[in-house]
Amino acid sequence: SEILLEELDHVGPATAQKLNDAGYNSVEAVAVASPSELVATAEIGESTAAKIISAARSAADIGGFETGDFVMQRRMEVGKLRTGCEEFDELMGGGIETQSITEMYGEFGSGKTQIAHQLAVNTQLPRDMGGLDGSVIIIDTENTFRPERIEQMVAGLSQKLEQDFDPAEFLKNIHVARAYNSNHQILLVDAAMEMANNLKNTDKPVRLVIVDSLTAHFRAEYVGRGTLADRQQKLNKHLHDLQRFGDLNNASVIVTNQVMSKPDAFFGDPTRPIGGHILGHTATFRLYIRKSKGDKRIVKLVDSPCLPDGEAVACITTDGLCD
Ligand code: ADP
Ligand code: MG
The missing domain is CATH 3.40.50.300 (P-loop containing nucleotide triphosphate hydrolases)
Structure with missing residues (x-):
């Protein structure tokens, strides 16, 4: 059930390709990137970058905050x-x-x-x-x-x-x-x-x-x-x-x-x-x-x-x- 980059809002095939070429080849990778990183590596504008990251975050369920039990879950996988x-x-x-x-x-x-x-x-x-x-x-x-x-x-x-x-x-x-x-x-x-x-x-x-x-x-x-x-x-x-x-x-x-x-x-x-x-x-x-x-x-x-x-x-x- 992996979500593809192309399925994100604000990401067309061309942008998906650019992101891929720059090494952002999963929704998770985009979700944890900073806008300036995307701007620099994928040749997209700052506001588009921010929108894409936010779309990736909701898709990948990576918010700015995590509850302790979620952190614990990941720690358990260490x-x-x-x-x-x-x-x-x-x-x-x-x-x-x-x-x-x-x-x-x-x-x-x-x-x-x-x-x-x-x-x-x-x-x-x-x-x-x-x-x-x-x-x-x-x-x-x-x-x-x-x-x-x-x-x-x-x-x-x-x-x-x-x-x-x-x-x-x-x-x-x-x-x-x-x-x-x-x-x-x-x-x-x-x-x-x-x-x-x-x-x-x-x-x-x-x-x-x-x-x-x-x-x-x-x-x-x-x-x-x-x-x-x-x-x-x-x-x-x-x-x-x-x-x-x-x-x-x-x-x-x-x-x-x-x-x-x-x-x-x-x-x-x-x-x-x-x-x-x-x-x-x-x-x-x-x-x-x-x-x-x-x-x-x-x-x-x-x-x-x-x-x-x-x-x-x-x-x-x-x-x-x-x-
Ligand atoms: P660093 O990466 O910290 O500069 P190395 O990991 O290359 O150092 O360590 C080199 C040392 O490792 C050698 O001086 C030797 O003591 C040891 N070493 C390297 N190869 C062997 C080997 N085949 N058998 C035993 N000791 C080795
Ligand atoms: Mg060495």
Whole structure:
């Protein structure tokens, strides 16, 4: 009983096409858009945009307010993606939540990309094995996705869970796109939304989107004080798009953010990302990852809205993330 965009008031075939091309391919996606977003991306006037959004909101039954029981209903659907490391899961209240953005920040080599690979594998597991029974989208900005690593981790999981998992099947459910610059990176979220819509009613809906690294292109492209506000605005929109992706697909969103090893004295606390709180207000869970002895990593939960701050020790081995 899905409502088509064309069925909305004020949306003719041409506008429906424009909206589709801009990545708004469901009534829900339009309903949670802002008028200025639609104006910018779908080439329609401000007042038409407002009317379309309001039509989409009544059609999709998305109002500005929700009653608590409705919020509770959606919260009840929140999935928890297990990491492969029990301490890490406990730190996160059972696992990485869906419908939330989880930021991992840390130095180069601290293990952010490794953890992301592991989550891309675990997401595909059935729920009773700690997965989300879903497929994965990776927006790879640094060209660090390695299918060989996925194979190793699937082999590790086969051993650990005493199952005969096929690495090739896992690779088929990971959709990777390289992002060549920050604008491309932002556009890829629209493409991801389209892919998620296509996979929505299959047996492997998209349940995880990874942006690794979230900030590298932005850092490289926006250099100097004058451009900081612009960078911030673009990043905020990008994160807003990602949050919307998580909400609409009941998916987890993982973003990574590299920080420097020797923070400027002015910033003092090395557990804070350099450049201020780029993501402070939008990332729901913030994890600071740092290297410890051997293959050990310390994962620290910082500023969570609903969980106590704390630390966990995880190991990164050839078989993947473990206790
Ligand atoms: P970041 O993304 O935070 O910069 P990575 O996730 O790329 O860092 O972590 C790289 C580290 O992961 C390596 O230095 C190594 O310790 C570990 N690692 C990478 N591949 C393997 C592997 N096949 N087996 C064991 N450890 C690995
Ligand atoms: Mg990395």
